[in-house]
Amino acid sequence: MRRLSYLIGMMLLCSLLLTGCWSSKEIEERSVYVGMAVDLANKTTAEKQLESQGGGTQVQPLITATIQIVPLKSVGRGQQQAESGSIKKYLNVSETGNSIFEIMRNYSLKRDRAVIGHHLKVFVISTELAEKIELHKLLDFLLRDNDIRPSSMVFLSRGKAMDTLESDEPDEIPAFRIRDMVRNKFRNNKIYKEVILTNLDGYFHAKQSFILQNIAAADTGEIEFTGAGIIKGSTNKWIGDLDQENLSAISWIQGDSSGGLLKTVNDRNSIITYEILSGESKIIPKVDGERLSFHVDIKTEGRLIETWDAEETASKAFFLKEAEQKFEQKLETMLQNLMKKMQTEYKVEVAGFGDRLRITHPKVWKKVKDDWDDIFSRATVSFDISLKITDYGSSTE
Amino acid sequence: MWSKVIEYFPDWKAWMQAIVMTLIALGSYRIHGRLYKWGYNQPKQDGQQQGNSHQQGDGQPQNIAQQKVDGQQQGENQQQNDGQQPSDPWQQPQSQPSPQLTGNYDADMALIKEQLGNNSDVHFRDFRISIRNSRAVLIFVEGMQNEALINRQVMQNLMDNSFVKFEGYAMHNQSQAFAAYLKDKLLPISKISEVTDLYELEQSILFGFTALLIDGLPHALLVGEPAPKVRAINEPTSEALLRGPRIGFTEVLGENTALLRQHGRGADLELKMIEVGSRIKRNLVIAYMKEIVNKELLQEVEDRIANMNMDFISESGYVEQLIEDNWLSPFQQVQNTERPDRVISALLEGRIGILLDGTPFALIVPVTFSMLLQSPEDYYERWLPGSLLRTLRFFVAFLALMIPALYISFISFHPGLIPTELAITIIETRQGVPFPSLIEVLILEVSIEILREAGIRLPKPIGPAMGIVGGLIIGDAAVQAGIVSPILVIAVAVTAISSFAIPIYSAGITLRILRFSGMLFAATLGMFGTILFFLFICSHLTKLKSFGVPYITPASPYRFNDWKDLVLRAPVTLMKRRPSMLKPQDKKRRS
């Protein structure tokens, strides 16, 4: 009996020793990537030749994925501080292939530290690629992977997506810059609300059209949010762009403009600017037999923040009334432009009308949801804007 | 159908794993059980016979005790015990009747000298009593008696001629009359007693009494009481407070019990004296509130103390370890304290205090986990600061236990669970650290432990200097040399400071031990291992009992009434009842 218990004791000890640290890998031995950009790859001449001779079994166009790795390996502890003023803090690495996962694993062929996706913040897709490949294919790996968090934001880029992950400013990490820029929405309603992977999951399943924030990049390493790209639900491909003003109009329709401005010229051809303090909207769908119509009620209050018209006194009521009218006209034009783009140019609905219909008329929605984009392009939309200037800042003249 | 079933049948690997798993579980259970038996069986066997003897004690030293404890209540207990003394096996190990004093001065002296004469510190001072001109001798151990008292009150009086004659004492027996005269007129000393038993006499002399043997008297007189070397009452060093009494226990039992009594008037406090130790004996006092304490609990404590079997109980730590429920547990099931106010307030909750002669550390039973994180100051301060500090301490205990384990699991296993910016900083600072996080943490933790251990032994003047050298310079140099990362230095420093913030030193040590096993768990299974470790500790705590009270009451089982004094300390006006977990006789604090 005693011998048995010794034996068991030994087994216990051995099993403790055997339990190595299976999943253990130090954090500094892995590379954290915080941004990722996918572009259409340029085929090399060799590949083109092979393809013309019947080789190259690539069904899909090739993808170049660029990841942004932070931080860099530091050279030495002492020098680190001295140099940190000038060097970049990130590293962009590109790799080409036709499966995102394959590309991710190919990084291991190139770099000593395995890349991990826990800290992926932004994912930028070039419209060139989004036009050719369905978005859900591009994003499938990101949605499935256990490392990548669904909180990652997705953007489109008119130019090369990898350029948006560059910055000339020292000590700046471009991926973080994009992430933090989205938070500026409260200052400017030309920024579309953040779209995260979870949202896309829903859009894909519902086959719903949606828009993604567009990013433009300059050679100097500067970037700008320039409107949005439209992804059509039925194909999941990019079909066109909305400009900044369209985007602002979408914010108005969705009642999402809590900050930003409205700029127009008055009768005397002077610029006047309205600062949005609050913006609410109500979409009221009306179903009349087969005919669908929507009425959008927009209510906003704000401040006259800038006027180039030296003649007028802001404290005078009629001046404010006139300005209000001008702003309302401007807003109306913006909205009509947007409707034109949605209903006639692209034949998609990305402003949330469908969602409203789903809530108010679930039965109707069931019938129309499969070809909603088409049905919406035939619907009539009317707007009712009530804009109120509540104050004129700290200057009365 | 069958092929389907067979397809889902676990393969041989799973069977092997299942078998090995069970065997390991069984094995560790057996080892645990064997260890337990090994520790417990032996004392249980002869503890039965000897147990009583400790409790009853033998008459003589208990008389001493009785004299020293200035309470009235002990009397009855002692008397009962005295009655049983002949049956006591410890008094006469040779099972012979103890020799008595014969009354023959020379013979007695020879006997005593034979027994004690070999000790160089036992002095025999021969002199003559002037009244009767009879021989007399004072026997005492050097340094243990009150010399001035003996000189002035005994020697001077007895050697003085001019003293009143003892004419009034005409008794049928000359020597008896003289003895009475001595006591009544000649020796103005408060403590005096007669001894006839030789064994008892020797014991008393060695304990510090001064014996007076007079030719012609049939018994010896014990005059005065021992005046052992006493330390002044100091502020307790291990439990210093900003607010509260600055009194700590000393090494003298009598003074300690007096400190308890001095807390206020009231006949409720009962002190029960028990003698412990089989070779060298010591007094131990069980203190409790007669009308509050649960009688069954008291009985349990008495039984356990009676069952202790040790030749010498040198410190209350021995008592603690001999009476605790589970000696394999890392958690202490008895609380030790130097503060009389802490003991008194525990008694008023219905707990029991145990004081041992020769140590300033008193014990409190039963103890619950939350007590280890409470400080008397919580009650002295107003309730908001009290609650805040106590909440802080719970948090700190968690930190002290878990920080290194969390550090390891984050660094080595789950880079995805830390905030991005923090992850980047950590990667930057950890580049060039050649060790995996476990080794890194071990290096720093062990050096901190060494530093702490060395700090206790350093002489006071160089202590702070060495602390600075050890803490600051080594830490900074280790970072500079790239052995550890700066983040870890912060983590370890916070851990170390946290464990100092725990009001009870020994509880801090427990957390220090557990921290290391937590680190091992984390190094094996990351966060999952840390959770398992935490669950394991919690399972252990819920199973643990201190004298029948579940260790983590009142947190669980819920005793909502007691929650007023758990993490938060409710205003005193709200604390109307004593903790119900102790099932006290008198439940109300305020009426």
Next chain:
Amino acid sequence: MFTRSDDKITSTQASIFLTDSVLGAGILTMPRAVVVAGETPDVWLSVLLGGLIVMVLIVVMVKLSQQFPEKTVFQYAGIVIGKVPAFILCWLLIIFFITIAGFEVRVLAEVTLFFLLEGTPMWATMIPFIWVSGYLLFGGLNATVRLFQLILPVSLFVLIVSYLLSIRIFEVDNLLPVLGDGLLPVFKGLKATVLIFAGFEVVMFLVAHMQHPEKAIKAMIAGISVPLAIYFFTIIFVIGGMSIDAILRSTWPTIDLLRSFEVAGLFFERLEFPFLVIWMMQLFCNFTCYFFGASLGISQLLRIKFRPVIFAMMPIIYLASVIPQDINDLFALGDIIGWSGIILFCLIPLPLSIIWLIRRKGLRQDA
């Protein structure tokens, strides 16, 4: 009595035992299962309805158990329907408990390996887990429930806080329209929601261990209300935060919800960390409940001591947990468990109550 010798639990403790035995893997899998069945945002109604139905079933079981004070179902079944049929039924119940225990520990392993410990062998997560649970069970029911009491409030707190923080991605629109498709999908969802309460069968041995069995109904209703509320909050917040469509595409919707946002500035900006931690602890309690139930059943049925049974159960539960070969098998097993819970209810407490009622009436007429 100062030290208790009997292993009885208070009413609160009994409630918590029931709560813990229901609240387990369901937090993670429930939203998807329910939404798949109902395909409407109204499934939260199904959850509430399912909870109410389960409450009724529980009342039946409590009433039955109260007829036999101090006796568990393993003991009183024989009295009602005779030794042999009772023996078979009790074995079914025990196998049911073993299967659930295996299922829970397997779900734990799957989630842990997927999100936390990629690359660790599965046995390395399951075996220590079973060990710790066995260690806890050695302390008897009382110590076990004390641990539950310690963990449950923390779990509830962390759960609620995590959900409340997800309010930043919460959109009421995702929950609307209410009853847009009528009541039919709600009843379709009901099919899945009754299943998530599987495990309430523990009531049949729990009542026997109560200090005051007369308070059992109140305690058990309270006990089932907590998971009901938690499931309700879960489904509301998951649908609100993710929308039905995203849930349908997600394997573990609740975790995905918490992974969909970051709380900048908090020390842990990623809430799946505290959530997974407390979920594992909760699963530990959940697993221990069934471990206890199965061990108790065997020890009472075969009249052997409790402790050896714990050792015997360890490998059995482990083997039960490795039976599903992939994640689809696992989810299928989850469904089977749900259904067999219902079937078992129809097999054991229902006929037992009816037979008992008839026999008692018969007796009364005789007398």
